[in-house]
Amino acid sequence: MAVLQILGKASSINVRKVLWTCAEIGLEFELTEYGSGTTNSVTTPEFLALNPNAMVPVIQDAGQVLWESNTICRYLAARHGRTDLLPQDPLGRAQVEKWMDWQATELNNAWRYAFMASVRHSPAHKDIAAIENSVREWNRHMEIADRQLQTTGAYLCGEQFSLADIVFGLSLNRWRATPIAHANLPALQTYFDRLCIRPAFLSYGANGIA
Structure with a gap:
């Protein structure tokens, strides 16, 4: 192959x-x-x-x-037949894809302005009110994830690590690394520590790059 x-x-x-x-x-x-x-x-x-x-x-x-x-x-x-990462049954797969789609649409739209202003220092992202709104929305969306993790006690979709955790784990790393006011979300901290046990996350997630 x-x-x-x-x-x-x-x-x-x-x-x-x-x-x-x-x-x-x-x-x-x-x-x-x-x-x-x-x-x-x-x-x-x-x-x-x-x-x-x-x-x-x-x-x-x-x-x-x-x-x-x-x-x-x-x-x-x-x-490659990794049904642990993406379940084969329709509902299990939909639960994983739900969080993946949420990350790509809702969460990404929330953090984009604040990240571009605070990390990329983009001259097109200097509006203070827009930055503050982006930070507020970013934290609100991370609170949604924190509540989900309080419910599951492990990963976004339950006890099993999945693709949802890959796409969200990178977004969590970006949130932590961006110099903004962060909401106090203990479940996210525990989750981040759990991800850090995975060598692949240390290579491509928590590797010093936002």
Whole structure:
């Protein structure tokens, strides 16, 4: 079987979702660096032919091209029979995908402005009221996750580690690393400590990169 090809930069949070998933599966891959600086956008004709959205990551596997990080993670888990990461039964799978979709839409939209202002120092993100609102919404969404973890006592979807924890674990690491006022959420701290037991999270999550 040909080695999985991953296109993207190793510092990208979305690329790290895929790298962490590969590590959990034990999947060999080759990473080709695309993107530079603080942007995940790649506008070369070569790359646009693979992903017209101009964003990393992209994978090439078995002669096929796939983009969108959460979709790639789901594909890899399903392709390699990792029903522990993505259950086969419809309801179990939907529970995992629910949190993955929440991370990609609700949570990402909450943190984006504050992160761009506080970490990326983007000149387009200087509005104080917008920063404060983003911080408030970011903390509110993390409180949702904290309440879920209080209920499960382990991982987002219960006792079993899943793809939901990969995509959210990276978002949690970003929240912790960003210099904002953080809500006091003990269940998230316990959860973070639990993730840190996993070597793949230390390599691609809690590795000093927000």
